[in-house]
Amino acid sequence: MKSISPITTNAWKELRIHFNKMKNIHLVDLFKYNHNRFKNFSYVFKSNMLIDFSKNRITDETIQILLRLSEEMQLSQSIQDMFNGKHINVTENRPVLHTALRNFSHEPILVNNIDIMPKIRAVLNKMKHFSKSIISGVWRGYSGKKITHVVNIGIGGSDLGPRMVTEALKPYKNHLKISYVSNIDSTDVYSILKNCDFSSTIFLVSSKNFTTEETITNATTIKNYFLKKYCNLKDMKHHFFAVTANVQEALKFGIEQNNIFELWDWVGGRYSLWSAMGLSIMLSIGFNNFCNFLHGAYDMDIHFKHASFEKNIPVLLSLIGIWYNNFFNTQTEAILPYDQYLYRFPSYIQQCNMESNGKNIDRNGDKVCWQTGSITWGEVGTNGQHSFYQLIHQGTKLIPCDFIASTISHNPIENHHKILLSNFFAQTHALAFGKYFNNNGENTSCDHDVNHFSEKFKYFEGNRPSNSILFKIIDPYSLGSLIALYEHKIFVQGVILNIFSFDQWGVELGKVISNNIFQGLHGGKNYKNDVSTQGLIHFYNTFKNSMN
Ligand code: G6Q
Numbered sequence: 404m405k406s407i408s409p410i411t412t413n414a415w416k417e418l419r420i421h422f423n424k425m426k427n428i429h430l431v432d433l434f435k436y437n438h439n440r441f442k443n444f445s446y447v448f449k450s451n452m453l454i455d456f457s458k459n460r461i462t463d464e465t466i467q468i469l470l471r472l473s474e475e476m477q478l479s480q481s482i483q484d485m486f487n488g489k490h491i492n493v494t495e496n497r498p499v500l501h502t503a504l505r506n507f508s509h510e511p512i513l514v515n516n517i518d519i520m521p522k523i524r525a526v527l528n529k530m531k532h533f534s535k536s537i538i539s540g541v542w543r544g545y546s547g548k549k550i551t552h553v554v555n556i557g558i559g560g561s562d563l564g565p566r567m568v569t570e571a572l573k574p575y576k577n578h579l580k581i582s583y584v585s586n587i588d589s590t591d592v593y594s595i596l597k598n599c600d601f602s603s604t605i606f607l608v609s610s611k612n613f614t615t616e617e618t619i620t621n622a623t624t625i626k627n628y629f630l631k632k633y634c635n636l637k638d639m640k641h642h643f644f645a646v647t648a649n650v651q652e653a654l655k656f657g658i659e660q661n662n663i664f665e666l667w668d669w670v671g672g673r674y675s676l677w678s679a680m681g682l683s684i685m686l687s688i689g690f691n692n693f694c695n696f697l698h699g700a701y702d703m704d705i706h707f708k709h710a711s712f713e714k715n716i717p718v719l720l721s722l723i724g725i726w727y728n729n730f731f732n733t734q735t736e737a738i739l740p741y742d743q744y745l746y747r748f749p750s751y752i753q754q755c756n757m758e759s760n761g762k763n764i765d766r767n768g769d770k771v772c773w774q775t776g777s778i779t780w781g782e783v784g785t786n787g788q789h790s791f792y793q794l795i796h797q798g799t800k801l802i803p804c805d806f807i808a809s810t811i812s813h814n815p816i817e818n819h820h821k822i823l824l825s826n827f828f829a830q831t832h833a834l835a836f837g838k839y840f841n842n843n844g845e846n847t848s849c850d851h852d853v854n855h856f857s858e859k860f861k862y863f864e865g866n867r868p869s870n871s872i873l874f875k876i877i878d879p880y881s882l883g884s885l886i887a888l889y890e891h892k893i894f895v896q897g898v899i900l901n902i903f904s905f906d907q908w909g910v911e912l913g914k915v916i917s918n919n920i921f922q923g924l925h926g927g928k929n930y931k932n933d934v935s936t937q938g939l940i941h942f943y944n945t946f947k948n949s950m951n
Contacts, residue, residue: 404481404491406766409901410773414472421468422730425460429866430835433462446716449702451881454716455871458835459723459803460731469722470712473899478718481898486708488514492671492905493766499905501674501890502704505697505883514669526665526679531690533644533664534682537605538577538689545638548603551580554595555683556625557609558585558617559910560672561646563754564886565609565683567747568676568696571882574744574813575688583683584625587617592624601633601642607682608645611672613652616914626657646679671905673755674890692879699883707891717891720870724892725899727803727868728774737795738781741808741827742877748807749781752889759893759904766901775900784808785826796834796863804867806831807885809874827871837865 409415434440434457444457484491488498503512503519511518536542540549555565562585569581584591606625610618626643630636636657644662645653648670653663664679676684677697685693703717712718727733738749760776782790784806795802808827812820838861874881897904920932923940932940 404484404489404493404766404898405477406901407476408765408767409472409476409899412472412475414468414475417468418472418726418730421465425462425465426731428460430458430460430868431837431865433460434836437462446714448706448716448884451875452884453871453873454720455873456719456723458831459868459870460866461723461726465726466713466719466722469726472725473712473718473722473895476899476901478712478895478898482708485894486704488512488519488669492669492903494903494906494908495668497905498669499671499674500669501671501677504670504677505701505704505887507698507701519667519669522665522667530664530679530682530685530693534685534690534693537686538579542605543641544602544604545634545641546602548600550603550605551578552582552599552604553579553607553683553686554582554584554599554604554625555607555609556584556618556622557607557646557680558615559754560675561609561611561615561618561680563747563751564673564676565681567751568681568684568882568886569687570747571744571877572684572688572692572696572879575692575879577687577689579686581683581687584621585617587620589624592621595625596628601629604642606643608643608647608653608656608658609680609682610646611648611666611670611675611680613645613647613649613656616918619656622656644682646682672907673758676886688879696879696883699880699885700887701883702880703884703887703891707887717888718895720888721892721895721899723870724777724803724896727801728777731801732774733777733801733803734774735778735780735800735802737787737802737804738779739784739787739804739806739830740781741784741806741823743783744813744877745807746783749779749783751886753779753781755889756893758907758910760897760900760902761909762902762904764902766903771900771902773900775902776896781805784830785823788826788830792830795867801867804831804834804869805872806869807872807874809877809881811876813876831869831871833863833865834867834869835865838863 440457441455443463444459445453445455447453481491485499486502488500490496490498492499498514500512500514500519504523506512506520511520537550542550544550555562562583566583582595584595606622608618608622613619626639629642639657640659640662643658644664645656645658646664646666647653648666648668650663650665654660664682666675666678666680670678677700681693684696707715707717724736738752740746740748756779757776762775763771765771781787794800795804806827808824872885894904920940
């Protein structure tokens with residue numbers, strides 16, 4: 404991956420000029436003068452997913468210039484480099500191969516000249532047998548009881564993805580109860596200690612490096628409680644499992660070799676749900692559904708790898724994102740699923756995007772002078788409509804939105820789903836075209852007289868962009884393709900914005916400082932702090948002592 408400053412490209416300069424032309428053009432006019440807009444700016448993926456990006460402030464010319472930008476930034480080469488296992492995670496000197504975890508082709512994928520596919524298949528096979536034995540009740544707890552409860556202990560990439568998918572695919576779920584413990588706040592682990600029948604529960608200690616403070620502290624608390632209240636060390640093997648790239652640490656923790664599911668350093672934490680890190684998902688929906696999930700992602704990989712860029716969905720969505728972020732200065736983007744099961748999807752994508760592209764140093768080691776990752780946030784519809792949509796419609800900020808829904812509800816009751824989708828469609832319409840349109844459906848918002856005092860407050864100017872993603876149904880396959888679509892969108896943005904998307908050094912500093920402060924709170928040598936932090940610690944001690 405070369406280091407090229409995007410702002411020095413010809414396309415970037417063209418985009419600046421083009422933006423001056425586009426900034427005052429209204430979506431009403433873009434639709435008025437091009438009746439083929441929907442046809443031209445939408446794609447259907449595998450007869451299952453429609454992506455409509457016509458309600459964006461773009462023209463054919465915008466797309467053409469953005470595509471030239473991708474060429475000048477040598478995107479094709481970077482895509483090949485990622486799939487072929489080049490060390491594109493330069494600051495950690497690793498390949499980035501989450502795509503290998505869902506590779507259903509028979510082609511080898513080489514890391515240091517060794518094909519990694521046999522190892523991947525072996526772990527998948529181990530997960531298959533293990534999940535079957537738990538689901539079928541063959542595997543028993545120390546007292547002979549069947550397992551009915553699975554607790555995943557992990558944080559960040561070892562929690563958000565599996566938790567989101569388990570929620571999203573609840574309609575495909577079996578009888579097992581699946582819980583997640585992530586926070587170091589003891590309230591999180593307390594709920595497990597309080598409500599759990601340990602004799603029928605298994606614990607998956609999910610940590611790629613197996614040294615993460617939150618995960619190891621939570622796992623140790625559970626282990627100690629378990630040993631104290633229920634059984635002895637040798638019985639742990641019936642209940643404790645590890646998902647990790649650090650087998651030695653897992654063994655030291657007391658987990659049996661056979662109970663360890665391996666992953667590798669070329670799987671990034673936030674991209675790891677396709678690996679053994681997805682064990683809680685497989686336990687929840689079974690092996691076959693998990694394979695369909697991988698297949699959905701694989702088909703998106705094939706599309707991303709081979710479709711020409713003008714028809715390449717992740718590439719197009721990515722370029723449009725750059726257009727807003729860097730030329731309209733949008734700062735944020737909203738993910739708005741109109742599907743209750745997808746309620747954790749925004750926070751999952753939030754991590755994926757903000758941890759990957761929240762960088763200010765380019766691939767050359769220089770400070771960037773353009774915008775990189777957008778702030779990603781969102782909430783399920785229609786709840787968000789009664790909360791923050793006001794600002795999206797009438798605030799001073801432009802917020803590009805992704806609306807996501809499925810045509811069929813898993814729980815059809817009377818008219819609920821039609822009302823839900825009417826809201827989805829209405830929102831994208833209102834955002835784009837504003838409030839005023841006549842009986843023929845023609846929008847008159849641009850020339851509406853808003854000078855009357857009371858009208859001014861009710862005026863919706865529109866021209867607010869959105870993408871619509873509509874599925875037939877949210878099933879394992881379609882969810883797999885949706886996640887892969889966003890992963891690739893984020894990757895493309897990192898390539899074009901000339902940053903390294905696969906490290907996360909920003910997460911490290913807080914960990915180091917908190918460790919020093921912890922020693923201080925524990926009566927150890929006081930760490931030198933600024934006056935504010937010193938003040939906080941002083942009041943912490945004062946409040947604490949006053950409670951004793
Ligand atoms: C993700 C990040 C981060 C990581 C957690 C947990 O890409 O690296 O969110 O997943 O810090 O790390 P472990 O799995 O190593 O405990």
